[in-house]
Amino acid sequence: MQDIVLDMGGKLFAEHAEAAFHAHPKDTTEGAASWMPGLWAQVGELGLPLALLSEEHGGFDLPAATAMGLVRLAAAHAVPLPLGETMIANWLLAHAGLPLAEGPATLALGPELDGDRLNGPAARVAYGRHAATVVLLAGDRLVRTDAGTVTEASHNVAGEPRDTLVFAGEVTSAPAPVNxxxxxxxxxxxxxxxxxxxxxxxxxxxxxxxxxxxxxxxxxxxxxxxxxxxxxxxxxxxxxxxxxxxxxxxxxxxxxxxxxxxxxxxxxxxxxxxxxxxxxxxxxxxxxxxxxxxxxxxxxxxxxxxxxxxxxxxxxxxxxxxxxxxxxxxxxxxxxxxxxxxxxx
The missing domain is CATH 1.20.140.10 (Butyryl-CoA Dehydrogenase, subunit A, domain 3)
Known part of the structure:
Protein backbone atom coordinates (compact mmCIF):
# COMPACT_ATOMS: atom_id res chain seq x y z
CA MET A 1 0.00 0.00 0.00
CA GLN A 2 2.83 2.41 0.84
CA ASP A 3 4.45 1.90 -2.56
CA ILE A 4 1.10 2.15 -4.34
CA VAL A 5 0.20 5.50 -2.74
CA LEU A 6 3.60 7.06 -3.39
CA ASP A 7 3.67 5.75 -6.94
CA MET A 8 0.16 7.06 -7.52
CA GLY A 9 1.05 10.51 -6.21
CA GLY A 10 4.36 10.63 -8.04
CA LYS A 11 2.78 9.79 -11.38
CA LEU A 12 0.01 12.33 -10.89
CA PHE A 13 2.42 15.16 -10.09
CA ALA A 14 4.77 14.18 -12.92
CA GLU A 15 1.89 14.23 -15.40
CA HIS A 16 1.02 17.78 -14.33
CA ALA A 17 4.59 19.06 -13.96
CA GLU A 18 4.44 21.05 -17.20
CA ALA A 19 1.15 22.70 -16.26
CA ALA A 20 2.46 23.36 -12.74
CA PHE A 21 5.53 25.10 -14.14
CA HIS A 22 3.41 27.34 -16.36
CA ALA A 23 1.07 28.13 -13.48
CA HIS A 24 3.92 30.01 -11.80
CA PRO A 25 4.40 33.67 -12.58
CA LYS A 26 7.57 34.35 -14.52
CA ASP A 27 8.09 37.31 -12.22
CA THR A 28 6.51 37.51 -8.76
CA THR A 29 5.59 41.15 -9.40
CA GLU A 30 2.96 39.65 -11.69
CA GLY A 31 1.17 38.09 -8.72
CA ALA A 32 0.70 34.61 -7.33
CA ALA A 33 0.68 31.25 -9.07
CA SER A 34 -2.54 30.26 -10.79
CA TRP A 35 -4.85 27.84 -9.03
CA MET A 36 -5.05 24.38 -10.60
CA PRO A 37 -8.62 23.18 -9.97
CA GLY A 38 -8.33 20.14 -12.24
CA LEU A 39 -5.25 18.84 -10.45
CA TRP A 40 -6.76 19.49 -7.03
CA ALA A 41 -9.87 17.54 -8.07
CA GLN A 42 -7.70 14.55 -8.96
CA VAL A 43 -5.76 14.90 -5.70
CA GLY A 44 -9.07 14.74 -3.84
CA GLU A 45 -10.40 11.82 -5.88
CA LEU A 46 -7.30 9.80 -5.01
CA GLY A 47 -7.81 10.54 -1.32
CA LEU A 48 -4.38 12.12 -0.88
CA PRO A 49 -5.57 14.85 1.53
CA LEU A 50 -6.54 12.03 3.93
CA ALA A 51 -3.25 10.14 3.63
CA LEU A 52 -2.24 10.78 7.26
CA LEU A 53 -5.47 9.35 8.64
CA SER A 54 -6.43 5.85 9.70
CA GLU A 55 -8.81 3.75 7.64
CA GLU A 56 -11.48 4.53 10.23
CA HIS A 57 -11.36 8.19 9.13
CA GLY A 58 -11.12 7.41 5.42
CA GLY A 59 -7.33 7.36 5.14
CA PHE A 60 -4.82 4.73 4.08
CA ASP A 61 -3.47 3.92 7.57
CA LEU A 62 0.06 4.64 6.35
CA PRO A 63 3.15 5.40 8.41
CA ALA A 64 3.48 9.16 8.77
CA ALA A 65 6.77 9.27 6.87
CA THR A 66 5.17 7.55 3.88
CA ALA A 67 2.13 9.81 3.87
CA MET A 68 4.26 12.94 4.17
CA GLY A 69 6.34 11.63 1.29
CA LEU A 70 3.50 12.95 -0.88
CA VAL A 71 4.36 16.46 0.30
CA ARG A 72 7.97 15.88 -0.75
CA LEU A 73 6.89 14.60 -4.17
CA ALA A 74 4.61 17.60 -4.73
CA ALA A 75 7.47 19.94 -3.81
CA ALA A 76 9.86 18.16 -6.17
CA HIS A 77 7.46 18.96 -9.03
CA ALA A 78 6.80 22.51 -7.74
CA VAL A 79 3.06 21.84 -7.55
CA PRO A 80 1.29 25.02 -6.34
CA LEU A 81 -1.34 23.38 -4.13
CA PRO A 82 -1.82 23.19 -0.31
CA LEU A 83 -1.63 19.40 -0.14
CA GLY A 84 0.52 19.37 3.00
CA GLU A 85 -1.62 21.95 4.79
CA THR A 86 -4.76 19.96 3.99
CA MET A 87 -3.20 16.70 5.20
CA ILE A 88 -2.15 18.22 8.53
CA ALA A 89 -5.48 20.05 8.89
CA ASN A 90 -7.40 16.80 8.51
CA TRP A 91 -5.05 15.02 10.90
CA LEU A 92 -5.66 17.66 13.56
CA LEU A 93 -9.41 17.72 12.95
CA ALA A 94 -9.65 13.94 13.26
CA HIS A 95 -7.80 13.95 16.59
CA ALA A 96 -9.94 16.83 17.85
CA GLY A 97 -13.17 15.05 16.91
CA LEU A 98 -14.18 17.77 14.44
CA PRO A 99 -15.56 17.23 10.90
CA LEU A 100 -12.86 16.81 8.28
CA ALA A 101 -12.09 19.54 5.77
CA GLU A 102 -14.15 19.86 2.65
CA GLY A 103 -11.89 20.74 -0.26
CA PRO A 104 -8.52 22.44 0.15
CA ALA A 105 -7.64 23.50 3.69
CA THR A 106 -4.98 25.58 5.35
CA LEU A 107 -3.50 26.27 8.78
CA ALA A 108 -3.26 29.51 10.73
CA LEU A 109 -2.64 30.95 14.16
CA GLY A 110 -5.77 32.89 14.93
CA PRO A 111 -7.04 35.44 17.44
CA GLU A 112 -8.50 34.38 20.78
CA LEU A 113 -12.04 33.05 20.87
CA ASP A 114 -14.81 35.08 22.48
CA GLY A 115 -17.16 32.29 23.46
CA ASP A 116 -18.04 30.64 20.17
CA ARG A 117 -17.05 33.67 18.14
CA LEU A 118 -13.79 34.26 16.35
CA ASN A 119 -13.03 37.87 15.58
CA GLY A 120 -9.79 39.16 14.14
CA PRO A 121 -7.10 38.58 11.52
CA ALA A 122 -4.71 35.78 10.65
CA ALA A 123 -1.70 36.87 8.61
CA ARG A 124 0.37 35.15 5.90
CA VAL A 125 -2.04 32.23 5.55
CA ALA A 126 -0.86 29.78 2.90
CA TYR A 127 -3.35 29.61 0.01
CA GLY A 128 -5.89 31.48 2.13
CA ARG A 129 -7.81 32.72 -0.90
CA HIS A 130 -8.30 29.16 -2.17
CA ALA A 131 -9.04 27.38 1.11
CA ALA A 132 -12.55 26.04 1.66
CA THR A 133 -11.68 25.21 5.28
CA VAL A 134 -9.33 26.96 7.68
CA VAL A 135 -8.00 25.21 10.78
CA LEU A 136 -6.76 27.65 13.41
CA LEU A 137 -5.21 27.42 16.81
CA ALA A 138 -6.91 29.99 19.03
CA GLY A 139 -5.46 29.76 22.50
CA ASP A 140 -5.96 26.17 23.59
CA ARG A 141 -8.81 25.55 21.13
CA LEU A 142 -8.67 24.09 17.64
CA VAL A 143 -11.05 25.98 15.39
CA ARG A 144 -12.60 24.71 12.17
CA THR A 145 -14.19 27.38 10.03
CA ASP A 146 -14.97 28.36 6.49
CA ALA A 147 -12.55 30.66 4.72
CA GLY A 148 -12.32 34.14 6.15
CA THR A 149 -12.47 37.40 4.24
CA VAL A 150 -9.29 38.11 2.31
CA THR A 151 -8.20 41.63 3.22
CA GLU A 152 -4.69 41.39 1.76
CA ALA A 153 -3.91 39.05 -1.11
CA SER A 154 -0.15 38.62 -1.08
CA HIS A 155 2.42 35.97 -1.96
CA ASN A 156 5.93 34.83 -1.09
CA VAL A 157 8.97 35.04 -3.37
CA ALA A 158 7.97 31.73 -4.95
CA GLY A 159 4.60 33.13 -5.98
CA GLU A 160 2.63 31.04 -3.47
CA PRO A 161 -0.41 32.83 -2.00
CA ARG A 162 0.16 34.14 1.53
CA ASP A 163 -2.98 36.04 2.47
CA THR A 164 -4.37 37.94 5.42
CA LEU A 165 -7.77 36.57 6.42
CA VAL A 166 -10.22 38.27 8.78
CA PHE A 167 -12.76 36.22 10.71
CA ALA A 168 -15.97 37.47 12.25
CA GLY A 169 -18.64 35.08 13.48
CA GLU A 170 -19.44 31.84 15.24
CA VAL A 171 -17.13 28.89 14.66
CA THR A 172 -16.82 25.24 15.60
CA SER A 173 -14.02 24.40 18.02
CA ALA A 174 -12.71 21.69 20.32
CA PRO A 175 -9.83 21.31 22.77
CA ALA A 176 -6.66 21.48 20.70
CA PRO A 177 -4.81 18.15 20.43
CA VAL A 178 -1.46 20.02 20.28
CA ASN A 179 0.02 23.02 22.06
Whole structure:
Protein backbone atom coordinates (compact mmCIF):
# COMPACT_ATOMS: atom_id res chain seq x y z
CA MET A 1 0.00 0.00 0.00
CA GLN A 2 2.83 2.41 0.84
CA ASP A 3 4.45 1.90 -2.56
CA ILE A 4 1.10 2.15 -4.34
CA VAL A 5 0.20 5.50 -2.74
CA LEU A 6 3.60 7.06 -3.39
CA ASP A 7 3.67 5.75 -6.94
CA MET A 8 0.16 7.06 -7.52
CA GLY A 9 1.05 10.51 -6.21
CA GLY A 10 4.36 10.63 -8.04
CA LYS A 11 2.78 9.79 -11.38
CA LEU A 12 0.01 12.33 -10.89
CA PHE A 13 2.42 15.16 -10.09
CA ALA A 14 4.77 14.18 -12.92
CA GLU A 15 1.89 14.23 -15.40
CA HIS A 16 1.02 17.78 -14.33
CA ALA A 17 4.59 19.06 -13.96
CA GLU A 18 4.44 21.05 -17.20
CA ALA A 19 1.15 22.70 -16.26
CA ALA A 20 2.46 23.36 -12.74
CA PHE A 21 5.53 25.10 -14.14
CA HIS A 22 3.41 27.34 -16.36
CA ALA A 23 1.07 28.13 -13.48
CA HIS A 24 3.92 30.01 -11.80
CA PRO A 25 4.40 33.67 -12.58
CA LYS A 26 7.57 34.35 -14.52
CA ASP A 27 8.09 37.31 -12.22
CA THR A 28 6.51 37.51 -8.76
CA THR A 29 5.59 41.15 -9.40
CA GLU A 30 2.96 39.65 -11.69
CA GLY A 31 1.17 38.09 -8.72
CA ALA A 32 0.70 34.61 -7.33
CA ALA A 33 0.68 31.25 -9.07
CA SER A 34 -2.54 30.26 -10.79
CA TRP A 35 -4.85 27.84 -9.03
CA MET A 36 -5.05 24.38 -10.60
CA PRO A 37 -8.62 23.18 -9.97
CA GLY A 38 -8.33 20.14 -12.24
CA LEU A 39 -5.25 18.84 -10.45
CA TRP A 40 -6.76 19.49 -7.03
CA ALA A 41 -9.87 17.54 -8.07
CA GLN A 42 -7.70 14.55 -8.96
CA VAL A 43 -5.76 14.90 -5.70
CA GLY A 44 -9.07 14.74 -3.84
CA GLU A 45 -10.40 11.82 -5.88
CA LEU A 46 -7.30 9.80 -5.01
CA GLY A 47 -7.81 10.54 -1.32
CA LEU A 48 -4.38 12.12 -0.88
CA PRO A 49 -5.57 14.85 1.53
CA LEU A 50 -6.54 12.03 3.93
CA ALA A 51 -3.25 10.14 3.63
CA LEU A 52 -2.24 10.78 7.26
CA LEU A 53 -5.47 9.35 8.64
CA SER A 54 -6.43 5.85 9.70
CA GLU A 55 -8.81 3.75 7.64
CA GLU A 56 -11.48 4.53 10.23
CA HIS A 57 -11.36 8.19 9.13
CA GLY A 58 -11.12 7.41 5.42
CA GLY A 59 -7.33 7.36 5.14
CA PHE A 60 -4.82 4.73 4.08
CA ASP A 61 -3.47 3.92 7.57
CA LEU A 62 0.06 4.64 6.35
CA PRO A 63 3.15 5.40 8.41
CA ALA A 64 3.48 9.16 8.77
CA ALA A 65 6.77 9.27 6.87
CA THR A 66 5.17 7.55 3.88
CA ALA A 67 2.13 9.81 3.87
CA MET A 68 4.26 12.94 4.17
CA GLY A 69 6.34 11.63 1.29
CA LEU A 70 3.50 12.95 -0.88
CA VAL A 71 4.36 16.46 0.30
CA ARG A 72 7.97 15.88 -0.75
CA LEU A 73 6.89 14.60 -4.17
CA ALA A 74 4.61 17.60 -4.73
CA ALA A 75 7.47 19.94 -3.81
CA ALA A 76 9.86 18.16 -6.17
CA HIS A 77 7.46 18.96 -9.03
CA ALA A 78 6.80 22.51 -7.74
CA VAL A 79 3.06 21.84 -7.55
CA PRO A 80 1.29 25.02 -6.34
CA LEU A 81 -1.34 23.38 -4.13
CA PRO A 82 -1.82 23.19 -0.31
CA LEU A 83 -1.63 19.40 -0.14
CA GLY A 84 0.52 19.37 3.00
CA GLU A 85 -1.62 21.95 4.79
CA THR A 86 -4.76 19.96 3.99
CA MET A 87 -3.20 16.70 5.20
CA ILE A 88 -2.15 18.22 8.53
CA ALA A 89 -5.48 20.05 8.89
CA ASN A 90 -7.40 16.80 8.51
CA TRP A 91 -5.05 15.02 10.90
CA LEU A 92 -5.66 17.66 13.56
CA LEU A 93 -9.41 17.72 12.95
CA ALA A 94 -9.65 13.94 13.26
CA HIS A 95 -7.80 13.95 16.59
CA ALA A 96 -9.94 16.83 17.85
CA GLY A 97 -13.17 15.05 16.91
CA LEU A 98 -14.18 17.77 14.44
CA PRO A 99 -15.56 17.23 10.90
CA LEU A 100 -12.86 16.81 8.28
CA ALA A 101 -12.09 19.54 5.77
CA GLU A 102 -14.15 19.86 2.65
CA GLY A 103 -11.89 20.74 -0.26
CA PRO A 104 -8.52 22.44 0.15
CA ALA A 105 -7.64 23.50 3.69
CA THR A 106 -4.98 25.58 5.35
CA LEU A 107 -3.50 26.27 8.78
CA ALA A 108 -3.26 29.51 10.73
CA LEU A 109 -2.64 30.95 14.16
CA GLY A 110 -5.77 32.89 14.93
CA PRO A 111 -7.04 35.44 17.44
CA GLU A 112 -8.50 34.38 20.78
CA LEU A 113 -12.04 33.05 20.87
CA ASP A 114 -14.81 35.08 22.48
CA GLY A 115 -17.16 32.29 23.46
CA ASP A 116 -18.04 30.64 20.17
CA ARG A 117 -17.05 33.67 18.14
CA LEU A 118 -13.79 34.26 16.35
CA ASN A 119 -13.03 37.87 15.58
CA GLY A 120 -9.79 39.16 14.14
CA PRO A 121 -7.10 38.58 11.52
CA ALA A 122 -4.71 35.78 10.65
CA ALA A 123 -1.70 36.87 8.61
CA ARG A 124 0.37 35.15 5.90
CA VAL A 125 -2.04 32.23 5.55
CA ALA A 126 -0.86 29.78 2.90
CA TYR A 127 -3.35 29.61 0.01
CA GLY A 128 -5.89 31.48 2.13
CA ARG A 129 -7.81 32.72 -0.90
CA HIS A 130 -8.30 29.16 -2.17
CA ALA A 131 -9.04 27.38 1.11
CA ALA A 132 -12.55 26.04 1.66
CA THR A 133 -11.68 25.21 5.28
CA VAL A 134 -9.33 26.96 7.68
CA VAL A 135 -8.00 25.21 10.78
CA LEU A 136 -6.76 27.65 13.41
CA LEU A 137 -5.21 27.42 16.81
CA ALA A 138 -6.91 29.99 19.03
CA GLY A 139 -5.46 29.76 22.50
CA ASP A 140 -5.96 26.17 23.59
CA ARG A 141 -8.81 25.55 21.13
CA LEU A 142 -8.67 24.09 17.64
CA VAL A 143 -11.05 25.98 15.39
CA ARG A 144 -12.60 24.71 12.17
CA THR A 145 -14.19 27.38 10.03
CA ASP A 146 -14.97 28.36 6.49
CA ALA A 147 -12.55 30.66 4.72
CA GLY A 148 -12.32 34.14 6.15
CA THR A 149 -12.47 37.40 4.24
CA VAL A 150 -9.29 38.11 2.31
CA THR A 151 -8.20 41.63 3.22
CA GLU A 152 -4.69 41.39 1.76
CA ALA A 153 -3.91 39.05 -1.11
CA SER A 154 -0.15 38.62 -1.08
CA HIS A 155 2.42 35.97 -1.96
CA ASN A 156 5.93 34.83 -1.09
CA VAL A 157 8.97 35.04 -3.37
CA ALA A 158 7.97 31.73 -4.95
CA GLY A 159 4.60 33.13 -5.98
CA GLU A 160 2.63 31.04 -3.47
CA PRO A 161 -0.41 32.83 -2.00
CA ARG A 162 0.16 34.14 1.53
CA ASP A 163 -2.98 36.04 2.47
CA THR A 164 -4.37 37.94 5.42
CA LEU A 165 -7.77 36.57 6.42
CA VAL A 166 -10.22 38.27 8.78
CA PHE A 167 -12.76 36.22 10.71
CA ALA A 168 -15.97 37.47 12.25
CA GLY A 169 -18.64 35.08 13.48
CA GLU A 170 -19.44 31.84 15.24
CA VAL A 171 -17.13 28.89 14.66
CA THR A 172 -16.82 25.24 15.60
CA SER A 173 -14.02 24.40 18.02
CA ALA A 174 -12.71 21.69 20.32
CA PRO A 175 -9.83 21.31 22.77
CA ALA A 176 -6.66 21.48 20.70
CA PRO A 177 -4.81 18.15 20.43
CA VAL A 178 -1.46 20.02 20.28
CA ASN A 179 0.02 23.02 22.06
CA UNK A 180 1.05 26.23 20.31
CA UNK A 181 4.69 25.25 19.86
CA UNK A 182 3.81 21.91 18.32
CA UNK A 183 1.19 23.53 16.08
CA UNK A 184 3.89 25.83 14.72
CA UNK A 185 6.27 22.90 14.43
CA UNK A 186 3.73 20.99 12.35
CA UNK A 187 3.95 23.88 9.90
CA UNK A 188 7.73 23.81 10.19
CA UNK A 189 7.71 20.08 9.43
CA UNK A 190 5.68 20.73 6.27
CA UNK A 191 8.29 23.22 5.13
CA UNK A 192 11.11 20.81 6.03
CA UNK A 193 9.55 18.06 3.93
CA UNK A 194 8.94 20.53 1.12
CA UNK A 195 12.53 21.75 1.19
CA UNK A 196 13.77 18.16 1.17
CA UNK A 197 11.74 17.44 -1.96
CA UNK A 198 12.77 20.63 -3.74
CA UNK A 199 16.42 19.97 -2.88
CA UNK A 200 16.26 16.45 -4.31
CA UNK A 201 14.81 17.79 -7.56
CA UNK A 202 17.36 20.62 -7.72
CA UNK A 203 20.22 18.17 -7.15
CA UNK A 204 18.97 15.90 -9.94
CA UNK A 205 18.75 18.85 -12.34
CA UNK A 206 22.21 20.08 -11.34
CA UNK A 207 23.87 16.70 -11.82
CA UNK A 208 22.18 16.27 -15.22
CA UNK A 209 23.35 19.73 -16.27
CA UNK A 210 26.92 19.10 -15.10
CA UNK A 211 27.06 15.85 -17.05
CA UNK A 212 25.60 17.26 -20.27
CA UNK A 213 27.03 20.79 -20.41
CA UNK A 214 30.51 20.91 -21.95
CA UNK A 215 33.17 23.52 -21.28
CA UNK A 216 36.73 23.49 -22.61
CA UNK A 217 35.99 20.28 -24.46
CA UNK A 218 34.61 18.16 -21.64
CA UNK A 219 31.51 17.98 -19.40
CA UNK A 220 31.39 20.27 -16.40
CA UNK A 221 31.05 17.23 -14.17
CA UNK A 222 34.57 16.13 -15.08
CA UNK A 223 36.12 19.16 -13.38
CA UNK A 224 37.26 18.46 -9.83
CA UNK A 225 35.89 21.74 -8.46
CA UNK A 226 32.42 20.94 -9.83
CA UNK A 227 32.61 17.40 -8.45
CA UNK A 228 33.45 18.79 -5.02
CA UNK A 229 30.53 21.22 -5.13
CA UNK A 230 28.13 18.48 -6.18
CA UNK A 231 29.40 16.25 -3.37
CA UNK A 232 28.74 19.03 -0.85
CA UNK A 233 25.26 19.57 -2.26
CA UNK A 234 24.46 15.84 -2.27
CA UNK A 235 25.60 15.50 1.35
CA UNK A 236 23.36 18.35 2.44
CA UNK A 237 20.40 16.99 0.47
CA UNK A 238 20.80 13.58 2.12
CA UNK A 239 21.09 15.11 5.60
CA UNK A 240 18.04 17.30 5.02
CA UNK A 241 15.95 14.35 3.87
CA UNK A 242 17.01 12.22 6.84
CA UNK A 243 16.17 15.01 9.30
CA UNK A 244 12.73 15.51 7.78
CA UNK A 245 11.97 11.77 7.92
CA UNK A 246 13.17 11.50 11.53
CA UNK A 247 10.82 14.27 12.62
CA UNK A 248 7.92 12.80 10.66
CA UNK A 249 8.43 9.40 12.29
CA UNK A 250 7.73 11.12 15.63
CA UNK A 251 4.57 12.87 14.42
CA UNK A 252 2.29 11.08 16.88
CA UNK A 253 4.35 12.48 19.74
CA UNK A 254 3.07 15.94 18.83
CA UNK A 255 -0.17 14.79 20.46
CA UNK A 256 1.48 13.32 23.55
CA UNK A 257 3.71 16.34 23.98
CA UNK A 258 6.65 14.53 25.59
CA UNK A 259 9.08 16.70 23.64
CA UNK A 260 10.46 14.13 21.19
CA UNK A 261 8.54 15.56 18.23
CA UNK A 262 9.38 19.14 19.11
CA UNK A 263 13.09 18.38 19.33
CA UNK A 264 13.15 16.47 16.04
CA UNK A 265 10.98 19.01 14.19
CA UNK A 266 13.15 21.91 15.30
CA UNK A 267 16.26 20.02 14.19
CA UNK A 268 14.62 19.19 10.85
CA UNK A 269 13.67 22.80 10.14
CA UNK A 270 17.16 23.97 11.08
CA UNK A 271 18.94 21.32 9.00
CA UNK A 272 16.75 21.61 5.91
CA UNK A 273 16.98 25.39 6.07
CA UNK A 274 20.76 25.22 6.18
CA UNK A 275 20.80 22.73 3.30
CA UNK A 276 18.45 24.98 1.31
CA UNK A 277 20.89 27.86 1.44
CA UNK A 278 23.87 25.72 0.48
CA UNK A 279 22.00 23.69 -2.15
CA UNK A 280 20.41 26.66 -3.92
CA UNK A 281 23.78 28.41 -4.10
CA UNK A 282 25.59 25.41 -5.60
CA UNK A 283 22.74 24.68 -8.03
CA UNK A 284 22.86 28.20 -9.43
CA UNK A 285 26.65 28.35 -9.49
CA UNK A 286 26.76 25.12 -11.49
CA UNK A 287 24.02 26.15 -13.89
CA UNK A 288 25.38 29.64 -14.43
CA UNK A 289 23.13 32.19 -16.10
CA UNK A 290 20.64 29.65 -17.40
CA UNK A 291 19.63 28.82 -13.82
CA UNK A 292 18.20 32.31 -13.38
CA UNK A 293 16.24 32.21 -16.62
CA UNK A 294 12.50 32.58 -16.16
CA UNK A 295 11.99 29.80 -18.69
CA UNK A 296 14.13 27.31 -16.78
CA UNK A 297 12.68 24.84 -14.26
CA UNK A 298 15.24 25.43 -11.55
CA UNK A 299 13.93 28.78 -10.36
CA UNK A 300 10.53 27.58 -9.02
CA UNK A 301 12.48 25.12 -6.86
CA UNK A 302 15.07 27.53 -5.49
CA UNK A 303 12.53 30.29 -4.96
CA UNK A 304 10.61 27.91 -2.76
CA UNK A 305 13.74 27.02 -0.84
CA UNK A 306 14.38 30.69 -0.13
CA UNK A 307 10.75 31.29 0.89
CA UNK A 308 10.28 28.15 3.00
CA UNK A 309 13.40 28.81 5.08
CA UNK A 310 11.59 31.78 6.63
CA UNK A 311 8.12 30.26 7.10
CA UNK A 312 6.92 28.75 10.39
CA UNK A 313 10.09 29.89 12.12
CA UNK A 314 13.53 30.70 10.77
CA UNK A 315 16.62 28.67 11.59
CA UNK A 316 17.83 31.34 14.03
CA UNK A 317 14.60 31.15 16.04
CA UNK A 318 14.56 27.36 16.33
CA UNK A 319 18.32 27.28 16.98
CA UNK A 320 17.82 29.59 19.93
CA UNK A 321 14.90 27.54 21.27
CA UNK A 322 16.67 24.22 20.84
CA UNK A 323 19.93 25.58 22.21
CA UNK A 324 18.17 26.89 25.31
CA UNK A 325 16.70 23.44 25.94
CA UNK A 326 20.09 21.79 25.53
CA UNK A 327 21.80 24.22 27.92
CA UNK A 328 19.08 23.73 30.52
CA UNK A 329 19.95 20.03 30.75
CA UNK A 330 23.52 20.76 31.79
CA UNK A 331 26.70 18.93 30.74
CA UNK A 332 25.58 15.56 32.10
CA UNK A 333 22.32 15.66 30.19
CA UNK A 334 23.70 16.67 26.81
CA UNK A 335 24.76 13.25 25.48
CA UNK A 336 21.58 11.40 26.54
CA UNK A 337 19.55 14.20 24.98
CA UNK A 338 21.55 14.10 21.75
CA UNK A 339 21.31 10.33 21.32
CA UNK A 340 17.70 9.83 22.43
CA UNK A 341 15.02 9.19 19.83
CA UNK A 342 11.95 8.71 21.96
CA UNK A 343 10.51 9.64 25.32
CA UNK A 344 13.93 10.58 26.73
CA UNK A 345 13.98 13.64 24.48
Missing amino acids: KQNFRLLGALLRAQGMAGALEAALSMTVDHANSREQFGRPLGKFQAIQQSLAVMATNVAAAGAAAVMATDLLSDALAGTGAFATAAMAAKIRTGEAAGIGASIAHQTHGAIGFSQEYRLHPLTRRLWAWRDEWGREAEWCETLGTEVCARGPDGFWPFLTSTGSAA
